[in-house]
Amino acid sequence: MKKVIVGNHAVSWGVQLARAEVISAYPITPQTQIVEELSEMCADGRLPARFIKVESEHSAMAACIGASVAGVRTFTATSSQGLLLMHEMLHYAAGGRLPVVMADINRAVAPGWNIWTDQNDSLSQRDTGWIQLYCENNQEVLDTTVQSFKLAEAVDLPVMLVLDAFYLSHTSEPVDIPDQADVDTFLPKREARLKLDVNDPRAFGALSPPDMYMELRLRQQEAMEQALEVFDAVEAEWGERFGRRYGAIEPYRTEDAEIVLVTSGTVTSTARYVVDERRARGEKVGLVKIKMFRPFPTARLRRALAGIPRVAVLDRNLSPGRSGIFAEELRAALYDLEPARRPGLDGYVIGLGGRDVTPDTIGECLDRSRAALAAGRAPEREDLWVGVKP
Amino acid sequence: MSQILIKDRIPREELLDSGHLACPGCGAPIAMRLVLKALGEKTMVALPACCWSIIAGPWPQSSLRVPLFHSAFETGAAVASGIKAALEMRGDLETTVIAWAGDGGTFDIGLQALSGAAERNEDIIYFCYDNEAYMNTGVQRSSATPWGAWTTTTPAEHPEMRPKKDMLAIMAAHRIPYAASASVAYPDDLVEKVKKAKGIKGTRFIHILSPCPPGWKIADEESIALARLAVRNRVFPLMEVENGERWRFSVDHPGEPVEPYIRRQGRFRHLGDAEIAEIQRAVDERWKSLERRVQHGT
Amino acid sequence: MPDDRPIAGPARGVSPAAASTTPGGRPVAGTVQGAPRAAVQATPVERPIADTVHGVPPVAVSTTTTLVNRTGSWKYIRPVYQDKVAPCNQGCPVGIDIEGYMNLLREGRTQEAIELLLRENPLPAVTGRVCYHPCEDGCNRRGFDDAVAIHAVERVLGDLALASPLPPPAPRTWPETVAVVGSGPAGLACAYHLARLGYGVTVYESELEPGGVLRYGIPEYRLPKQVLARELERIRALGVSFRCGVQVGGELPWSALAEHHAVFLATGVHRSRPLGVPGEELPGVRAGLDLLSEVNHGLRPELGRCVVVVGGGNTAMDCARTAVRLGAEVTVLYRRSRAEMPANEEEVFEALREGVHFEFLAAPVEVMGEERRPEEEALEAIRASFDEEDARRSALRLAGLRCTRMALGEPDASGRRRPVPIPGSEFLVPADTVLCAVGEEADADALPEGLPRDGGAVAVDALGSTGLPTFFAGGDLVDQPHTVAYAIGSGKRAALGIDRWLRIRAGELGDGTDLAELRYGPAGNVSMTRWRGDDPVQRVAPLNEVVTPERINTDHFRHAERHADRQHPLEQALGGFDEVNQGLAPEEALAESRRCFNCGVCNACELCLIFCHDIAIRRRGDGRFEIDYEYCKGCGVCSAECPRGAMAMTREGL
Structure with a gap:
């Protein structure tokens, strides 16, 4: 069934198809439509779930954690400040190995108040132990929402699916909505391996001394590593059933490319347009879309980018005092390539706080990288700001 | 019976194990033990950070024979709400879900989540065992610390100069079906209230005064005696509030002078007669106000 | 009090400590120091998680209990159950386990309560009526x-005992026989206990019926025959x-008792001390004891309208109240003030209630006779030839008693002001x-x-031996208060x-007895x-120490009014010799x-267990308790909360 829906509702529909059992959320722009729609679904019986309308995002995540450790499928959604307020509990969900699924609508962080998109809210949760999946369009949003539950429950890790404020959240696109029965086969009811159980009473999360804590983190790390393979399997099954696959990373026209853009989120679509346009003009450019930011698909990115002369990373985010975060991650990922095959890397900071990223913006990035490549020049800085007033 | 014989009113089931890590004389394990006796094994505990995070035992131990989830400081009521929702979704309407928090996790950092849960009338029982300061971190003042008390953040030269927050009234103001204060020194009253609470649907709040020997600077063996004095002298009246309106006293409060209670605690050692008279005055005043509530509703 | 010098040799009696291991009896708390660990708490259950990598499950989830922590090692003092002695037990001259029968009665085990009482007291229905209950003075x-109205409870139990079937004859364990001379409370008690110990006992009594002071001294209205x-x-x-x-010592010489292996002398005191004032030889001046005996024999002598009783003891009260019942207006003359009166307070109260007038701080100086008319004397001489009774009546010829007011000076040897x-x-x-009741000898x-x-x-x-071979003595013959309870004791x-x-004489016992261990408390x-x-x-683990009021945690008790004895209405009481106290x-x-605190003896109220935050106190199958020192942190709450001082904190064993 095809429907024209906004990205937020694509999330809601995905949650409904996944038959989440406990939802807990707090309103924040631009996420609010997700929970409005879910509230209606819960109210009219389309989604038989308990919706706990908490008094804060912190409690939203806490309630999800409680429900998840009690063994059910849980979901929440938030954005920006709300996500930052949740931060403490993100660690709890991940360290507790709880497969909570959350949608984060990428929104810039105050002050000054800003409701438009950038990725600093989600990326500043990088080290909380959550799987992060960045989506490019509303179909992907819906598909990824359902897949996230399967992935999360397979590896006992929480999943954050991320979509851009307004460009996806409030933009209507046609979305194919799978049949519930098919989704049910794909994603059966959650059966928790460890949970609160009066017949097997155990304590979770007690004081963990130095001689034991580290192994917990090692196991968490191993689960993260495993998540990449599991994600492939989940996608493969999804693709078989529904004919759509996205990949943890997606190389696009990188064959014989001299310059490859690295993108995430809706910037990717604009970048695709630019790549197509430049290819048509004979420029050897391509792009690699990173969907999965955590676990970071390091090996795949190395394979995709090894031997490419120049890589231009488009970061709609900033680690102040350093650079764009994807650029930073990639520099580290590519460092171990043999020097001859290690690309030059330009990190572009663009589109913060919802500033438009137009084909021209991306074109400027490509042009600057081409010039640097031609001159055999290393980047002047690690943060190359594009689209800012001089 | 002249002796107040309570043994037949205390369930025999033990759901708390020995070897827990409470300090000698601590009231908190007695509170938990009695509460679990009243609730039975079909109970799940959401435990935000507090002394009990230690008492429950380090991983891989647990001193409870019921499921327990250690959680962040401010999340007791929210986590419990989530657990309850999950059980409901899986058709378990029998298991009682409780939050078990200290005074810091209730009066201070956890108040927002508690207020939210209470306002939503979540079907949980929220227990606050109140030792009147942040004891686990080494005796820092909380909003449950009584007027005049020494703590490490209210040194004797500048002791706590605000009255203890009236948590029971705050909870009653949420119009939850049941709120009560209880004491480890009155096990039968406590058990009765917990059993009563168990039979009610919605948010139930039980505030248990639980002395802390090192924090109150009292001898280990005095903890129960002092908790009892606090009731007898009306410093900590034992009450029940139904639907935020019907207030009642559940035990006798003879109204003994507060002075022996104050004098026996090292945390009040710096107080002179005038200060103790002031405490007495405040206790008397609050008692009158409570009596009015009992007589006339809120 | 008898001294406590140790009497050498091992006790035949089992020491209190050993007695605690005696099986049976009421379930009372105990401790099992040295009991095997396994019996105390099962080994902690390990419940591993299958999904274990690097030695850990995926999350910090418990796989065992805190029982693995032997937190008992934290303690520097440890609680012990340690029964002590209730003050009533020590205060009882008879040596009754009062606390013990109170507890049994509270538990509804009335028959056992009676049996416990009868172990020490042969005459509970008597003492329940006439004992002045020093036990109650010490009651915490x-x-x-x-x-607690101990005397009234004892009386009820005593009366229930009387309503029960008679016991079978005591088995005769030993060949020896014992003569008991005198059948007052001391003689009866000695005979009773010796019979129960397995001896043949013969009681010799000079009167026609046994009972001594119980029959001939104490008035019927206090102790019905x-x-x-x-x-x-x-x-x-x-x-x-x-x-x-x-x-014995009269028509039957003492030598006639040689057939017995021991003799207990309990002949009591019958000779009234004289007033020591002129005129006391006059007819109309009588020994109070004689009057009581006469009335107890069923006679009702004429005393005239005005009777003065001299003395302030219990005999004086008996005389005064008896005289009231014989129709007299009675004045008691006592040389000190009311506070110094040796008579029991209740007796004084009853005498007052019955209209007896008291003259305190007054002493007799001279008995004043009255001149008689010759014709009356002749008449009396004729009457006297008929019978003794009339002769007595003729003695009613006194004018009165000249008295002096007294003041209290310095304390004398007895500590009372002279x-x-x-x-x-x-x-x-x-x-x-004039009835003379200033003491007997x-x-x-x-x-x-x-x-x-x-x-x-x-x-x-201390054990009644006179030092003469075979002769033991007790009751009012020996230096102790002249009360029924002391006599029985x-x-x-x-x-x-x-x-x-x-x-010992038969070579069956060594000669060491630790008398202190046999006492209820150091002074019991x-x-x-x-x-x-x-x-x-x-x-x-009993300690022969009396529980002081400070050891009682009264927080665990409610106030409860003492039940007052029911008294016969006054007009009925004065109409005859019916028992006044009902x-x-x-x-x-x-x-x-139920009002009894059960001082010093665990009655399984379980407060220790309820307040043990280490869950280290457990019930045992036999209804007693044990403390698991592997986990007890020694906080002391159990001991502090024990309502009755039956626990203690000790360094012992640490």
């Missing part, structure tokens, strides 16, 4: 609201034989009869020769002493049960037993 409840008769039946049923109407006459304060109290002529004496009393050691001590002496009487070593009440109904006695 006194400072809380009011002492019927009660005494039934108490005696029980003693007879045990196999004690009575030879009444035989004056009364000194106030010069020129003399006054006359009209009197038809033994009739020394009637006793065997060579008995060691201590002033007027027969000197005995001395009879019991002598029975114990005779048993011990005979067994001995316990026959402890001597026999068969206490049905299990005591735990005591309590059985259900009221039960209520009194």
Whole structure:
């Protein structure tokens, strides 16, 4: 069934198809439509779930954690400040190995108040132990929402699916909505391996001394590593059933490319347009879309980018005092390539706080990288700001 | 019976194990033990950070024979709400879900989540065992610390100069079906209230005064005696509030002078007669106000 | 009090400590120091998680319990169950386990309560009526609201005992026989206990019926003869034989008792001390004891309208109240003030209630006779030739008693302030009869020769031995308060002493007895049960220390009004010699037993267990408790909360 829906509702529909059992959320722009729609679904019986309308995002995540450790499928959604307020509990969900699924609508962080998109809210949760999946369009949003539950429950890790404020959240696109029965086969009811159980009473999360804590983190790390393979399997099954696959990373026209853009989120679509346009003009450019930011698909990115002369990373985010975060991650990922095959890397900071990223913006990035490549020049800085007033 | 014989009113089931890590004389394990006796094994505990995070035992131990989830400081009521929702979704309407928090996790950092849960009338029982300061971190003042008390953040030269927050009234103001204060020194009253609470649907709040020997600077063996004095002298009246309106006293409060209670605690050692008279005055005043509530509703 | 010098040799009685291990009896808390660990708490259960990598499950999830932490190692003092002695037990001159029977009664185990009582007291229906209950003086409840009405409970139990079937004859364990001379409370107690210990006992009594002061001294309105008769039946049923109407040392020489292996002397005191004033030889001046005896024999002598009783003791009160019942207006003359009166407070109260007038700080100076008309004297001479009764009537010829006011001076040897006459304060109290009740003494002529004496009393050691071979003594003959309870207590001590002496003589027992261990508290009487070593009440690591009020945690008790004895209405009381005090109904006695604090003895109230935050106190199958020192952190709450001082904190074993 095809429907024209906004990205937020694509999330809601995905949650409904996944038959989440406990939802807990707090309103924040631009996420609010997700929970409005879910509230209606819960109210009219389309989604038989308990919706706990908490008094804060912190409690939203806490309630999800409680429900998840009690063994059910849980979901929440938030954005920006709300996500930052949740931060403490993100660690709890991940360290507790709880497969909570959350949608984060990428929104810039105050002050000054800003409701438009950038990725600093989600990326500043990088080290909380959550799987992060960045989506490019509303179909992907819906598909990824359902897949996230399967992935999360397979590896006992929480999943954050991320979509851009307004460009996806409030933009209507046609979305194919799978049949519930098919989704049910794909994603059966959650059966928790460890949970609160009066017949097997155990304590979770007690004081963990130095001689034991580290192994917990090692196991968490191993689960993260495993998540990449599991994600492939989940996608493969999804693709078989529904004919759509996205990949943890997606190389696009990188064959014989001299310059490859690295993108995430809706910037990717604009970048695709630019790549197509430049290819048509004979420029050897391509792009690699990173969907999965955590676990970071390091090996795949190395394979995709090894031997490419120049890589231009488009970061709609900033680690102040350093650079764009994807650029930073990639520099580290590519460092171990043999020097001859290690690309030059330009990190572009663009589109913060919802500033438009137009084909021209991306074109400027490509042009600057081409010039640097031609001159055999290393980047002047690690943060190359594009689209800012001089 | 002249002796107040309570043994037949205390369930025999033990759901708390020995070897827990409470300090000698601590009231908190007695509170938990009695509460679990009243609730039975079909109970799940959401435990935000507090002394009990230690008492429950380090991983891989647990001193409870019921499921327990250690959680962040401010999340007791929210986590419990989530657990309850999950059980409901899986058709378990029998298991009682409780939050078990200290005074810091209730009066201070956890108040927002508690207020939210209470306002939503979540079907949980929220227990606050109140030792009147942040004891686990080494005796820092909380909003449950009584007027005049020494703590490490209210040194004797500048002791706590605000009255203890009236948590029971705050909870009653949420119009939850049941709120009560209880004491480890009155096990039968406590058990009765917990059993009563168990039979009610919605948010139930039980505030248990639980002395802390090192924090109150009292001898280990005095903890129960002092908790009892606090009731007898009306410093900590034992009450029940139904639907935020019907207030009642559940035990006798003879109204003994507060002075022996104050004098026996090292945390009040710096107080002179005038200060103790002031405490007495405040206790008397609050008692009158409570009596009015009992007589006339809120 | 008898001294506590150790009497050498191992005790036949089981020591209190050993008694705690005696099986059976009421379930009472105990401790099992040294019991095997396994019995205390099962090994902690390990419940591993299958999904374990790097030695850990995926999350910090518990796989065991805190039982793996032996937190008992934290402690530096440890609680122990340690039963102690209730003050009533120590205060009882008879040496009754009062706390013990109160607890049994509270638990509804009435028959066992009666049996426990009868272990120490042969005459509970008597003492329940006439004992002045020093037990209640020490009652720890006194400072809380009011002492437990122990006497009233004892009376109810005593009456229930009387209503029960008579016991079978006591098995005769030993070949020896014992003569008991005198059948007052001391003699009866000694005979009773010796019979129960397995001896043949013959009681010799000069009167025609046994009972001594119980029959001929104490007035009927305090102790109905019927009660005494039934108490005696029980003693007879045990196999004690009575030879009444035989004056040993008179028609029956002391040598005639040689057939017996031991003799207990309890002939009491019968000789009234004289007033020591002119005119006391006049007819109309009478010994109070004689009047009481006469009335108890069923006579109703004429005393005239005005009767003055001189003296302030219990005999004086008995005389005064008896005289009231004979129709007289009675004045009691006492040389000190009311505060110094040795008479029991209740007796004084009753006398006042019955209209007796008291003249305090007044002493007799001279008995004033009255001139008689010759014609009357002739008439009286004729009457006197008819019978003694009329002769007595002729004695009603007194004008009164000239008295002096007294003032209290310096304390005398007894610690009481010595009364000194106030010069020129003399006054006359009209009197038809003067009853002399200023004390009694033994009739020394009637006793065997060579008995060691201590002033007027027969000197005995702690167990009644006079030091003469075979002779033991007790009751009012020895230096102790002249009350029924003390008499019974001395009879019991002598029975114990005779048993011990005979067994040593027979070579069946060493000569060491730790008397202190047999006492209820350091100052209490001995316990026959402890001597026999068969206490049905299990005591735990008992300490022979009396529980002081500070050891009682009164927080755990509610105030409860003491049940007052029911008294006959005054007009009915004065109409005759019916028993005045009606005591309590059985259900009221039960209520009194519930008022008992059970000082010093665990009654399984379980507060220790309830307040143990280490869950280290557990019930055992036998209803007792154990402390698991592997986990007890030694906080002391159990001991502090124990309502009755039956626990203690100790460094022992650490």
